[in-house]
Amino acid sequence: MKRLKIISFVVFLMIAAVIIIGRSIKATYEKTSIDENDKSLNSEHDSILLHVNILDVNNIIDKNARFKNTAKYFSNRAYEGAPPTVPHEVEGTQIGGKACLKCHETGGYVDKFKANAPIVPHPNFENCIQCHVPVNTKNEFKDSNWELVTNKSSSEITNQALLTSPPVIPHTITKTDDCLSCHSGLGIKKVRVTHPERTNCRQCHVPKYTQKDEQDEFIRKPLVNN
């Protein structure tokens, strides 16, 4: 019995040592490693979890103000997933940051514009003007043959395998997406989610797209050759 106690104590010490050493190795690795790229910008993790503020979305919107529909979604985007232009006046001397986040971090009704401000899906990016530019003229420099091409299924919810199964994600996902930005009360009316409190969207909803050129289709060899 005594021996058992000693053994278990030694085992405990060993485990503790392994954990402590492991942690410190990991910490130093994180600090000094030069091969490890910063993953924070690298993944699409933003679109799995969202900032908590969205949860009380229904309390901050003005239900009488206009809501977005898919047409509105495309009215200031060049294509699905393109950064939208800014439909209101902006001051030019700043890169955005707090000036934009004041309204767009939480979203909700803004009296100045008599509209519901959409929630920014990526409040961690401060350099707003990098991607979002205002509209200062209606005219074109020269006409273009550019066409807006959309995936029809992204505006129609007909992408369930079974009647009860969770729909797949019919559109592409970029790193700047946050599901509830579009799928909550402040987003597009037609695709509003019934369960905004469940924040781990991709637990049930998987993208329909795959990187086409990434790999060949997986085909298992038959067990028996006929």
Place this chain on the structure above:
Amino acid sequence: MPIKSYIAYPVDGKRNELIMKIKALDSCELNLAINEEIFIVVTDTFSEDEDKMIYETIVNMPELKHLTLVSGFSDEEISN
């Protein structure tokens, strides 16, 4: 199997009802203007008779102020 397109002018304040009613018809597709009241109706029918019927149905809706035919394609034109 003709295909025709129209511009529909709803009665003031009745736009949504009109859209709902036309949407309910099988062989109609709608294309809505987002900054004007009007919208486009495209009918795709199996026969000349059905085409006429559908035209009558839409034209007689009380929510409709006016319906203008813009273009039409007959069977031959489509299959050529």
Place this chain on the structure above:
Amino acid sequence: MFTQNLNRRVFVKKMATSAAVVSAVSLFPGIVFAEEQQVNLTEDNLNWKKAPCRFCGVGCGLLIGISNGKAVAVKGDPRSSVNKGLACVKGYHSVMALYGKDRLKKPLVKKNGVFVETSMKEALDLVASKMSETIKNHGKDAVSIYGSGQWAIPDGYIASKLFKGCIGTNNIEANARLCMASAVTGFMTSFGMDEPMGCYEDIDYANVFVLWGNNMAEMHPVLFSRMLDQRQKRGIKIIDFATRTTRTSNAADKSILFKPQTDLAVANAICYEIIKNNWVNKNFVETNCKFQKGKTNIGHGLTDDFKFKDEPEQIDFDAFKVFLEDYIPEKVEKYSGVAARDIKYMAALYGDPNKKVVSFWCMGPNQHTRGTWMNNLIYNIHLLTGKISSPGNSPFSLTGQPSACGTAREVGTFTHKLPKGLVANEKDRAFAAKIWGVPVENIPDKPTHHTMSMFRALDRGEIKFMWIQVTNPMVTIPNLNRYRKGAEKEGRFIVVSDVYPTPTTDVADVILPSAMWIEKTGLFGNSERRTQFWEQMLTPPGEAMDDGKQLLEVAERLGYGKYFQYSKENYAEEVYNEYTQFHAGKKHGMAPLEVLKKEAGMIWPFVDGKPTKWRFNSKYDPACEKEGFHFYGNEDGKAVIWQRPYEAPAESPDSEYPFWLNTGRVVEHWHTGSMTRRISVLHKAVPNSYVELNPEEAKELGIKNRDRVRITSRRGTIVMLASVNERGVPPRGQVFVPFFDEHFLINELTLDSYCPISNEPDYKKCAVKIEKV
């Protein structure tokens, strides 16, 4: 059969819809339809392919969504370590630049002052016959080619081989002379080898960023965002050292303004402080550095017969210290406008042994009549403190064009350069001739004209034939009035290869429509030595043909076909394989195609299957022949700390022309806007150029925002809209004008003075006066 019929019905329905849309638009102008122009597509035919961005030198990896033979969407490539999935507004909308309605699709030949359409075959015949006629009548040096840092690597390589190796003239230049030449001469004089030693990953390790005259928030937004991201996580510091207040200044932790040209003095004052406070990394300096001085009072290249050759002289540390006595912060404060405490603050940041510092710069120090010196001075600071060639310690010269490094600098599309080495060196010529398979005596041993000299020679008539590819000099050349008149003179023959009509195609005798970016297979090289490959994704419109192929066709017609035995379909890849022979080895080896096809670009030197992220440091660079640091670009393995004084610019404000004129870009537009202005989103954001005025001075002159203002220099005059308290705010005595707008050619006002060592013009300083119209 059934599906065919079904598709036909869908098509007819779409036609019926668009007919209705058209008539609705005539009834209600400005009407917008929900489903307008929306083409349905099934997810199966949306295909994402990788390509580096077409625009700036950051070289973001993009994924282009292709559907039914058209580019329809863009996203940032999450696998690219450059941008990690993010792009900027230009990148996101880049593919729209392919679809402008006025895209050039047929060759045009000027006949009696009017452009007439012709076939590609006839146009190329004409170009070739004009070339050989000119060579026959006026000699080889009467023909020239002017390309750009937007040439894909194969295009620039073919141009160099054709002109230097076959025709036998060194009349090849690229617009990179106007933006990167000082960076190159800076590297060459300090390290004996071009291009940054570090890479973008330095951003993840540095504690302090000093931006030297670089509005990164607008010009290199993706890198700026990486810095901001680090600031949120690690609390790094960003110091904006600039001549005007920009979005970058507002986002930085500290904004320090200096008077134009005095950056030379401030950099020396920082060195003075570093030495005075014993912040010098003595061990590093003793083993790895030597001290030199060059000529002074070196002029500004304003006359056609200007010539300069620097004569470096060895000095020692003590002599350098004595020289710096002139740059005591309190003295420099008087003419630089930078408070002595700010100079000391910057010196302290560089001097702190516990801080890793990255210096970023681009056009500020480069487009500078002492551009080479300015580059040298920034290296001085990093060399004195030993903060170089290690993660987070990096003097980093940024580029403005997608392949300024990859093509212009590495292929060497300059009059004095070969893909490896200089035309003046017999060994380098022999090496090039061997790979090119041409007789070595073909390659002339004397450089001819750098860019400004080339346009002057065109004006004087020594050059009769100029082929301009992928660039728009009739917007970008300083003192434009003179050089436009020169190009239009009788007896000059100008060929322009481009994708849209521009002020340059206006002066052309033949316009060749070019295939653009993802309409061909190509490679770019970005600022961090990263080579990126993309494959052709789209068919070019009409008869448009890639620039490289145009050159190959003309080479064939000139009888040089035997030197260009590439297959028609796959020439880009074959050319790249030939080209990489030049750089083989540990110091500059390039990644092979099969790696580039798989990865989102690869940094050279690529040694044993691995990129060399930090050069000259034996820890990371296998080319080092000794432990620690080894600056192997110079024969003795040492980097040079240069004694470079402050000297006045060619033109300064006076009582007649009291304002400094500074020119530059905005985030929305890229270079001359020939592509970005055809992108609806970008044009609508900034539809025209403007002149930024200091708010107080605008008030004194009675000028309000959007008023019309006349700007006049000794060389030209222009009327444009005022911008007061909008995007950027210049200090008193300065105005700023973006140069992208072909309707307001600000370069008619700028001065064609240049750095005598790099021959790069100074677009940032000349004197103007301002009047309200």
